[in-house]
Amino acid sequence: MTGPILEVRGLTVDFLSDRDPVRAVSAVDFHVSHAETLCILGESGSGKSVSTSAIMGLIDTPPGDIVAGRMFFEGRDLATMTEEERRDINGRKIAMIFQDPLAYLNPVHSIGRQIAEVFETHGVASGADAKRRVVDLLRRVGIPDPENRVDQYPHQFSGGQRQRVMIAMAIALQPSVIIADEPTTALDVSVQAQILDLLRDLQAEYGMALILITHDLEVAASMADRVMVMKGGQIVEEGEARTVFTRPQHEYTQKLLSALPHADDTDRHRRSATVAGEPILKVENIVKRYTMSTGLFGAAKHVHAVNDISFQVNRGETVGIVGESGSGKSSVARILLRLNEPTSGRALYKGDDIFRMNERELLKLRRKMQMVFQDPYGSMNPRMDVRSIISEPLRIHRDILPKAQWNDRVVELLELVGLKAEHANRHIHQFSGGQRQRIAIARALASDPELIVCDEAVSALDVSIQAQVIDLLADLRTRLGLSYIFITHDLPIVRHFADRIIVMKQGEIVEQGTTQALFANPQHSYTRSLLNATPHPKWETGAASQLSVRVS
Amino acid sequence: MFGYLGKRALHSVVSVLGLLVLVFFLTRLTGDPSYLFLPLDATPQAREAFSALHGFDQPLYIQFFNYLGDLLHLDFGESLRQNRSAMEVALEAFPQTLKLAVMAIFLAGALALVVGSLAAAKPGSLFDRFASLVSLAGASAPDFWVAIVGILVFAVSLDLLPTSGTGSAAHWIMPIGVLMLRPFGLLVQVVRGTMIGALSSPYVKTARAKGVRRQKIIFSHALRNSLLPVITVAGDLATSLVNGAVVVESVFGWPGIGKLMIDAIIQRDFAVVQSTVLVTACAIFILNIAIDILYAVLDPRIRYQTS
């Protein structure tokens, strides 16, 4: 095939209202060819998702407004196509993996049905045949026990599993172009490697072109043929992957690459200086089983999500939880905040059993303990503006701040997480994935908590903002003695930020220890496989060195 | 699920009993039936004889225990007017109403889903405006007004349909048409309202990215997500129809339970009131249980506590 398979020229997208239009993307050009991988890197909120959505025709106009730009698929102008032609391309020729899987999966259809719909829509397969293919796909993306899980609903899956469901949906028809918007943010390194391999295989097999939006430089380096860097709605740099990574031209790219946490760079880490204050949270033998009835009258089945877990968090300490996707990390977090009841076990917060608390004690606890949810979109009320969302903890716990200061506090928090004061008037649907995550963090900080449970809290942030947020969290930890339970799949970050690390697999803790010890001398085979699964730059086959080493 | 059903059934039985107690005592607060059954110029002695004959002279609680005793033998009392078993009267009328109500709700619901969804697909469009205006006008016009004008136009002037009564398929058209108006109008509005929200949710974008047909997006993705309030409102409307499509029944001479109940209430035919309430209450309770189950079927996130 000659020429690019997909080409975007001069795309400019605005979002309209009765105020000045918000320019999300401004005069963007890019293209991708057969069997090629284009990585889009860039600042959170720089227009990556918007420009790719525009290709799929997913920007509602109005309120969106495609001010300028043309898009070509296989040489044909997408704008001149009939709706039917366009529909036929979507899903069959171009597929998209969305950033926030919970919101983008239909809550009332089983995931099996949602994936099978791709086959049915394009007349490829239906009925039992479609179902068989769905099970196959789920197996390929690493969902355990796919025969049983096809009939379950999105809310019954873990964040990473949902993301894989999205991926399964996208690769179902081996499209010529896949647009993957942060496809691995919720995946642990081993599953991530598996998924990336899968994408590579597909590319090799079918010559699929891949547009990969990611903030993960390692992933980008390992996948990209070309790299494009965006900032503030514009492309600031574009070129061969190797060139961009090794000789970044634009100031932002340079900053981006240098912001990467450096594994061996001991003095730049943000672990706490003085390990171990007094223990504030003691978790003892927590077990969580989810009961699921299959069908309306079928027998109940159980999923053992958490199996006898015990650990402890000290004051001023960050406990990182890493582990396999679906290993029960979010479940633990939700249980600790009493959002789900544990099947058994105890959790003592400063000596009081969280699971035995009454309403009043719970209210007090929740002031001290906050959570950042894995799926930020769903965790915020769509009817509230950002100001109300962030100030809600202040409204609940009236003693924190006098009302007159709420507004200033909101603005201050927004700025701390790299957003602007004017964002306070917007609603949650008007933000990018990373911006939502930052709003969630700002909200968690609002009530001056003692312990924050962060569930993949920085996974959608580009490295520079990630660094800014981590710095902020670390600073609060040192100044105010905050503690964190930091659930992530991102090993460099835990290494950089966590004092102790817990490794989970299949609902159990397989290993825990101080960060240094764990990284220096992993005991469990799973931990070792995690540490080894770190991706390598594409242009450098077989080398064991890491990207971070190279850049520095 | 079975546990839940059993519990609901039990609760419902309790409610039915409560309802019967209420109806029994409260109806007797509404005056002496002898005034209505005997001619106006009947003598006081005749009235006393009437009360004694039907036990209205006994203290209320005794009347109630007698009633309960009879209930145990499935004896629901005699209609004062109709000289036959009250339950027989009620059960004869009920299917007539049920047929009408089911048809009307079903048609109104189906039509409203289509019209409401299409209106929501393009809010503010010409179709949307037109659909809203027409459906609302239908829903807020007085039903007897529509019924009588309908008869004058379609039966008398155009001679297309029979004026009233039962029998052929043509007899169904006007009663159902009139009965549908309000449910249709209300449901179109509810469907439209919830659909507008659902259609702008992210999962609809996913479906678009998959290349799913517009129709299917509307009806399978968005509609499915907005069905909950629709089902509830439809259920409530069905209830009020089951409870009596009084106007339609009386205008069109449809021998249904609504008219029967109203007549019985106005005439203080207590046994018939009690029996009709019992019959409709059972139907309503079953309907509500069905709706609750439907919720759980439609939305897997909904769970009911059985404990």
Next chain:
Amino acid sequence: QGGANNITIVLPEQPSNLEPCGSILTDVGQVLSQNITEPLTVIDPKDGTPQPKLATKWERVNDTTWRFHLRDGVKFQDGKEFNAEAVAFTLKRMTGGAFTCNNLAKFGSAKLSVTPVDKLTVDIKTEKPEPILPALLSVAMMVSPATPADKAVNDPVGTGPYKLNTFTPQTVVLDRFDGYWGKTPDIAKATYVWRGESSLRAAMVQTGEAQLTPTIAIQDATNPKTDFSYLNSETTAIRIDTEQPPLNDVRVRKALNLAIDWQGMAELFGTDVLRASQMVVPGINGHNPDLKPWGYDPDQAAKLLAEAKADGVPVGTTIKLIGRNGIYPNGNEGLEAMMTMWEAVGFDIDLTMLDVADWTRYLQKPFPQERGPNLLQIMHDNNKGDAAFTVPIFYHSSGQYATFSDPKVDTLIGEALNATDTGRTKAFQEIFSEVHDRIAVDIPMFHMIGYTRVGESLDWRPNLTTNSEIPLAEIRLKK
């Protein structure tokens, strides 16, 4: 439908049952009377006199006993023979008390005992003298001796020209009875249906879905070819509660009568209505043709009120005007109009519309405590030929509806009830003039008009009795 001699009649309401003992109720009587069941006598609508039906003649044996001679060769529809035993059975069933017999109300407190003399002769004895027993017996529908005596039935068997085919919640169907003693009627089969809406009933006859409807509203009677009006034996009035001041003052009562624009009011009920001066229609024994109704004289009314006021009568008291919903067509509007007119001459009126049961409490003794001065909307229907069905209940101090006691009137009533022939007529006429001119005890309004719509294929005219019966045998088919 079907054949040309099958007709459909559309009634305003469903017959609640078909018990012959309830035939005085309009809904039952219009189906049953003279069709399925027949009485011994029938009232001639023109002069109120009883005429032979199943009895061929009768005579008064003594003060308390009447002898009836029965028609020979009459059979019930179940094949049983009609004879003296059957009459005795019917009357015993009526008075037995095992179930409620509405028709008995017409007998008041009269107690009957029946003795068959021979196969075709019966003696009927009453406790007190009963001069109008033959008229009273026009409500006693003869039923087959096979009818259960202890409970009301829905499958009546009588001697009439039609027998019941089916009775369902939708229809009543009557078939011609071949063994009928009289002339074979034209109509072979009659189907009764019912619709509450007057305009619908009219439409059904217009479209040919039905051939006859006994009552339509005045505004629907628009086609002179098919719509006939008839004086329907109903008289409307306002009863004055004369025990309550200021209504106990005769000037106030007269003022009430004078304040109404009667001609204007007549517009509401149809220009054919007769302005009433008494509670019975012309043709009823005892009607006083010389009695002049009150006219419209608001000045006079105001003057009377002023006089009464000067004498210390509390004419400013709020008077409750109690109406009954749906009592007769345009009844509510009528009351509203009257209220406006009364207020115009200086009354203070408070209108309340009640449902039947509630309204009845005000109609009948014992009246509610604390009822205050009130005016009650009433309608009275006497189609039984004699003022005795009216006067005692309204005007005797012990009468069910009476709100006053006047010794003179009481005596007059006593005399009238025992009198016969012209003496009886005179006595009733005097009572009517007493209560109207001297006491002004109530406000008679109109003798009402009913409208029927009769399909063009039928030859039939309504009359005074149409409210209680529609004899199918009298309906002829036009050629």
Next chain:
Amino acid sequence: MTVIPTDLKAAQKPSGREPGKARVLLGYLVHDKLALISAIYLLILIFAAIFGPMLVGDMATKLGLRQRNMAPFSLEQGWLYVLGADTLGRSILARLVVGAQNTLGIAAAAVVTSMLIGGALGLIAGYSNRWYSQVILRLADIIMSFPSLLLALIVLYTLGPSIPNLIIVLAITRIPIYLRTTRAEVLELRERMFVSAAKAMGAGSLRIVLSHIAPLVAPTLITIAAIDFASVILAESALSFLGLGIQPPQFTWGAMVATGRGYLANAWWVAFWPGLAILLTTLSLNLLSSWARTVADPQQRWRLQTLRRAPR
């Protein structure tokens, strides 16, 4: 009735911080022509309800027995008779104006009461799993299966006829639909993530229900309420047949329609004009409620804004 949309707004945006909020709303209103016309119509009605009796009060009860059922569109008797005369020859126009007060007052009171009570109970029944939510639901079942006419009679016999009693009867019978609809939506909403998030922040049940769930349920309730308005007006006239409804000489549009019922074939205007007034009122309320729904939904609000485009 214009209270409804403003109420909703208040619920959506708790603190009125932006200056000129009324201005913004007015702008939104101007943007939706149908809603604007509705608002104007409702304002006129409210004006009529307040000042109507003063302006044409006497004319509404002035009899004209000799001009019964006078046909509309004639100015012979004066402009008040353009819509014709009713069965007692009274000016229909004057009666429409005077009747607005009682009609709107009763209907609004009944609808708002049932919506508030039903909504509140529905929130409780949907959100809580305690025993009382079962009790509430079964109570709703009972009300639903209790014949409303019987209820009316009981109230009539025990409490007597009066406008407050009338409102009670009308309100009680309408409660279940709000209750059950609210509950159905709450069942789904309470499983949403943002509810969990609010819980995690320490929000109590009351707060979650009122500030997170109620605003999302409100639009549906208001949609139902707007249509219910018509049914309540008509139900009211049906009750006057029992003596519980409004008593003459007081009257409502519903009562006017009921009077005209028998004249549809001959003097259509007697029932038509009040019927039209009811219809237009309901229609306006609905258009306005659908406008309010758009205002309240941040994702849809742009539809009412004058979008400012970038120059090309």
